Amino acid sequence: MFTGIVEALGVVTGLENEKDNLHITIKNELANELKIDQSVMHNGVCLTVVAIHDDEYTVTAIKETLDKTNIGDLQVGDIVNLERAMQLGARLDGHIVQGHVDQTATCINVTDENGSWVFSFEYDASLNNITIEKGSITVNGTSLTVVDSKTNGFSVAIIPYTYEHTNFKTFKKGTIVNLEFDVIGKYVARLHKLA
Template sequence: MFTGIIETLGEVTAIKTEQSNIHFTIASAISKELKIDQSVAHNGVCLTVVALGENTHTVTAIDETLSKTSLGNLKTGSKVNLERCMQMNARLDGHIVQGHVDQTATCIKREELDGSWEFRFKYDASLGNVTVEKGSACVNGISLTVVNSAADEFSVFIIPYTFEHTNLQEVMPGDVVNLEFDIIGKYVAKLMGNK
């Protein structure tokens, strides 16, 4: 379980393919504090730490994960949003995030405003996921507030701190991001669909 509040940025230092799996080695400020078998969200994808280096950690993405996320687009030097799992006695600063990406979306707009940024994302609505105005959505692991919600797209506004401390600074129109829709909204949509 995560909150969508990014702890730090990591950088991909090595990528190794093994059959249909990909092992990503990430250098970050928190890598030395991690343990083998620990869950860490990488761009919103919950992955298990399988190896540790001096200031690096390695995680493995299997074919199922690669087919549903944008992790396969990472290359050496890519910036990755990192968040360790939530402690149950801590404040929930973002929203409830599982680290289970529902689908990807494409950035269709990035506009610098007077002191903030607007990003707009388009996704495949046929998968049944929805956003609501002023609801939550997780983009590349970042808990964000939805604005201008439509049937297959939505916008978010980004403050300078979030822009500077996440990989949204590198996201341009045409880039693919990971989306996790609000867990409560997903259950409500499913219940309503069953009636």
């Protein structure tokens, strides 16, 4: 369980394919605080730490993860949003995030609002995921509030702190991002579909 509040940024330092799996090595100051088998969210994807060496650690993404997320598009040098699992009894500053990506989306516009930014995204509506205005959405592991909701897209407003402390500063038109829709909204949508 995560909150969607990005804890740190990591840099991809190694990528190694093994059969259908991808081993990803990340350099970050959190590495010496991690342990083998710990869950860490990477751009919204919950992955298990399998190795640690100094200020770097390695996680493995399997084919299922690579097929449904942007993790397989990572390149050495890319910046990744990181969050360790929520501690029991800690404040829930974002919203309930599972680290299970529902689908990807494409950034279709970035507007500089003179002190903030509005990012617009488009996704495949045939997968039946929904957003609502003022509802929660997770973009690359960042908990955000939907500003403008459409059938196949939405916009979010980004404050300077979030811009500087996440990989949003690297997004441009055409950037592929991971989406996790609000878990409560997913259950409501499912119940509505069954009714």
